[in-house]
Amino acid sequence: MTNNGFHVAVVGATGAVGQRMIETLEKRKFPIRRLTLLSSSRSAGKTLTFKNEEITVQEAKPESFEGVDIALFSAGGSVSKQLAPEAAKRGAVVIDNTSAFRMDPEVPLVVPEVNKEDLKKHKGIIANPNCSTIQMVVALEPIRQKYGLKKVIVSTYQAVSGAGAKAINELNEQTKAIINGEEFTPAVLPVASDPKHYQIAFNAIPQIDKFQDNGFTFEEMKMINETKKIMHLPELKIAATCVRLPVAVGHSESVYFEIEKEGVTARDIQELIKTAPGAVLQDDPAEQIYPMPADSVGKNEVFVGRIRKDLDEEKGFHMWVVSDNLLKGAAWNSVQIAETLIEMGLLK
Amino acid sequence: MTNNGFHVAVVGATGAVGQRMIETLEKRKFPIRRLTLLSSSRSAGKTLTFKNEEITVQEAKPESFEGVDIALFSAGGSVSKQLAPEAAKRGAVVIDNTSAFRMDPEVPLVVPEVNKEDLKKHKGIIANPNCSTIQMVVALEPIRQKYGLKKVIVSTYQAVSGAGAKAINELNEQTKAIINGEEFTPAVLPVASDPKHYQIAFNAIPQIDKFQDNGFTFEEMKMINETKKIMHLPELKIAATCVRLPVAVGHSESVYFEIEKEGVTARDIQELIKTAPGAVLQDDPAEQIYPMPADSVGKNEVFVGRIRKDLDEEKGFHMWVVSDNLLKGAAWNSVQIAETLIEMGLLK
Incomplete structure (x- = not known):
């Protein structure tokens, strides 16, 4: 410098x-x-x-x-x-x-x-x-540090902007066409270079990036492999299902995770997220407070809510993680x- | 008669x-x-x-x-x-x-x-x-019959029509307002009788029905309790996260499940779904074939795809289940x- x-x-x-x-x-x-x-x-x-x-x-x-x-x-x-x-x-x-x-x-x-x-x-x-990996590890890392982390199963709810400006435009134009009862031809999503393209407006597409031989998409394998590398957890059990939504900006994730330690409560996890770097706790069901993609747009933080203990697994928890995929992602x-x-x- | x-x-x-x-x-x-x-x-x-x-x-x-x-x-x-x-x-x-x-x-x-x-x-x-329960058990029952069923973790992608005609109208009117740059006031979703209402167009709301004391929503508890009752599996480990999407008709579900038997392949599960009553297999990643809500509208069947074996759990699998929530649901x-x-x- x-x-x-x-x-x-x-x-x-x-x-x-x-x-x-x-x-x-x-x-x-x-x-x-x-x-x-x-x-x-x-x-x-x-x-x-x-x-x-x-x-x-x-x-x-x-x-x-x-x-x-x-x-x-x-x-x-x-x-x-x-x-x-x-x-x-x-x-x-x-x-x-x-x-x-x-x-x-x-x-x-x-x-x-x-x-x-x-x-x-x-x-x-x-x-x-990868965008969907970043926001998840920001939420998981404080939990790993204090309680250990054994297993993650994530289902994503991803915005079209992850596929670039053309995909945002496709969502907008398709939405207008459907509302006006006009014809349209999908050309960008789910993967511009793949042979088939599908409607994204008022739909959900369970494909992000190309399919791999094991039946997972490359996006799903990115979440799996990158999480292990970033968190230094090569033995972590982790699976992902990645889905594209008619949302312009803001990825959401339904994350199930199992920790190493026994006797931890949902309140304990909430307290961790409250002070975690880069994360914001938005978790008050009684007041209907939880993160949503529309609220995340333009913000650098990762928003976490719906934290609750699994009803069967003593070490299992669920949470909902949202962030602006173009910013923190x-x-x-x-x-x-x-x-x-x-x-x-x-x-x- | x-x-x-x-x-x-x-x-x-x-x-x-x-x-x-x-x-x-x-x-x-x-x-x-x-x-x-x-x-x-x-x-x-x-x-x-x-x-x-x-x-x-x-x-x-x-x-x-x-x-x-x-x-x-x-x-x-x-x-x-x-x-x-x-x-x-x-x-x-x-x-x-x-x-x-x-x-x-x-x-x-x-x-x-x-x-x-x-x-x-x-x-x-x-x-x-409940709509989200029905389509899931149609896909799980043939698997339970042949291989046993131990555990289910489901994240849903639910259409607004599950909340009635008023919610469909709210999605349409809000979408128009956003596209035209006009003001709007959410009044129906997520739960008409709850105090707060949120934007659904171009958003995802992680609340369907009212919250229970355990942090799960009533919709999530319906999926948990009803699945156990219908499948006669009171001991089933099952958890759900239910999310409302800007989709008019057609619920989707990302379902992780663990069976009792060892040595089962994704192909075995696909073969079961192929002949399962009420289910249609749509599962060919090489041809980008998988179920989507927009394709399910007006059809009585439950569509199943993205069937793949978990990369860590020998008895774990993932699948994607879609159906018209107003019909089979x-x-x-x-x-x-x-x-x-x-x-x-x-x-x-």
Whole structure:
């Protein structure tokens, strides 16, 4: 860092997450000397605003990273695979929001509330976990720390923005078409590059990302494998079912978990969440207080409620976890990693 | 039954379920001599069509059931509590779609594919289970029969029509308001009689029915208790999280279950569902085939897919179960109970 801040690059600046990254950098007053906005050649030439200044988006190339201190990537896995090593080679610290490097044993996969110590081992690339994973581990980590964690079964209720700006547009246009009794042709969801596309408006699609040979989707396997890596729990029993909903922003999760310790009450778990970093307890059934995606939009926190003890398993509990998937699930966690690198003295 | 059919009464005829009951009776060519349509005084006087004939809806009173053979109730628990015994006293067999009598040990709670033998013990009132319970037990029963069933953890994705015609209207009006950038005031969901109401359009509400002291909602406890009763499994370990979605019709469920037997594969479960009564297997990930609520509308069957073995528990499996909550979840199951009573010679 020079005296007046870092040279930051945002790759995928025109996307749903890229735009939230730029907003978050501004809102957090991140120490920026220079901001370089990069994208595919298709979006290059557009202008975006940062601190009331217009910045022209440039096509991302290896040379774009000369002199860059921090590069935030969110332009798809293939772009990251090609350009993140180029950025790292030129001395930038890459914080990558794609799945390209997440399971690479050489790459730290970090949620600052959970495993910021892993940042110390980085070799130029740091991976930002999958959106649905991040919010879950923020809620589970304080529980693991105090009571141990044996098993997790999660069913997700995910917003379309996780599939990008095109998916948000598809939800809006389809909803209008249905309300007006007009025809429409699904073209984006569940997976743009898969052969079949289905209606998302007033529907629920039990497929996020492509199917794997074991019958789970890649999104489900991301939740399973990333949770184990972030929490340093390779033996954790964990399963996921991931479902796309007609919600623009805000992922929700129904999480069943079993702890190691006996004699713990729902009240004990609530007390833990109350003081957990990055989490907010919204849990008062008598007052109908629980988290909902519509309330989470634009907020950095992970909201937790509906905490209750299983009726059969002494060590089993249920909870409902909600967060803005574009912020804590993506842009905010990436910027937070950058802030944490600075705090820990890991960025020069 | 006289030679030319039964005298059938539908109580709550103008409601979302009542209308589906009338349509289902017509579609199934149910042997009807006379159809009496009943409602609250508020809706009395409206006319509804059955087999191209206009029938005027009358206010439901004890005397309305004189001469009635079969009375299908779906007008809310308090109406059933008051009038179902009056109908039974006058010789009608009551099939009640409310929660009023479901857990009464004297009242059979029936899903014909699962426990039609229980009909033999009826004393004038038969209960139709909760919508979210019915579709789940249709999928679980063939599995229980062959492999035993130890544990169930379900997270639901429920349509607003489960809360009645007013809730469907609220979803539609709110969606329009949001798209047009207009103001709106939630007034029906999650529970009309609860103090607080929340946005359902583009949102997910983790409350269906009122909260109980144990932190579970009544809807969740219905799924837990009714499943045990219908499947004759008082010792079953079962938990539910019930969530309302911006979907008009069609409930979905993410179901984790553990069986008794070892060495069973996902393929074995798929083969069972393929030939299970009332169920349709829609499960081919390679072809992106899985059930979705939008596809279930207007169909009597329960659709099952995403069947896969848990990655940690040898006896654990996951599946995704979808059905039209107004049909198999309510109107069709009620009419099916009536048809089964006739088949079994239990209706004179």
